Amino acid sequence: MLNAFSASPGPSMADRHESISLDSPPEDPSEDPSAGHGWFPGPPPPIYSCTLTPELLIKARDELQEKPEWRLRDVQALRDMILKEQPNLRTRLDDAFLLRFLRARKFDYDRALQLLMNYHAGRRAWPEVFHDLKPSTVKHVLDLGFLAVLPRPDPNGRYILCLRPGKWKPNDYPFVDNVRAIYLTLEKLIQPEETQVNGIVILADYTGVGMSQASNPGPFLAKKVVSILQDGFPIRIKAVNIINEPRIFKGIFAIIKPFLKEKMAERYTLHGSDLRSLHRAVPRSVLPQEYGGTAGQLDMCAWSRLLLACEEEFVVEFCQPDPLEGAVPPDSLLTEGERQQQDDDTFRGLRSQLYYCY
16 A cells, blocks of 8 residues: 655655555554553554653753754655655655654754665665564564563653563574564654654563574674664664673673664663662663562563554555665675675665675
8 A cells, every 4th residue: 555645745745755654543443453552652643743742842852952843844854855865765754754763863854864764775785674574474583572562661751672582592583583573663662752752771681692692693693783773763772771691791792882883882781680780770660570670570472462463554564565766775784795886876786686695
């Protein structure tokens, strides 16, 4: 289902940019399976209407340079830049979607456009992750308990993504399936405006991680994952808390750290088995009992149910014929040989390689 977006007045985009809508509400809200998960906000309406509280409006102004009276003007400015500078990039152009990129780059138009380009280029450069990307294809990852989102945000309004890499064994399934599940989770998390303003927190429990997990995925795959999270997705990762890390984690982090920007590296905190240290970063009131919290037992099924209930959203967004043209992957997603090809100032020769070289 392809349709054009134009929530704000602008040039005739319908003829030039068809794009995919995942925001269309069900015909009967009572039949929407995701509506029963009241702890997490539903998808935004098809026509943008600001849902930020007065407190979040102040936070967005102070931290993101967002001015409510200029918001739609800024969105239109980014939309115009896309149409002028990237006329072959077929992307969603609705207000709600473009706002994600503006907020992630503090309303710097140029940086927001680059982030949008990286977002699409990453999808094209890594077909193993993004082809046929929908919750049902990663149900085995969700059933294993590899990840969950805790139902209560922290006092700063940030949802907590809980990862448990020790649940995965290399013989179970390819590591990229974990990346697929993480990406679907991030796509869902970024829908609410409060997440766009507050960001998220990652809690990674390394219980059970041994040599087999540490030697997989390896530096190149790790670099691609970090690149997508840092430079190719419009979400603010405000803190990464590592707990129960084994000795071998130093080797794992040594693989990841060279690819981290200094600001992001500073947000990593290693707590070991010291739950008191974790509680100084994440209050007990939002943590499950397994981590010394008071929020009940860890329910690894709630987020799985929510994602699976949103299957059609992701089918519409990720499972259509590829609508993207002209998006060049950032250097961090390319091998040395591919970077040399990119210097030819043409994407035609590179495009075929990206599908087959990984």
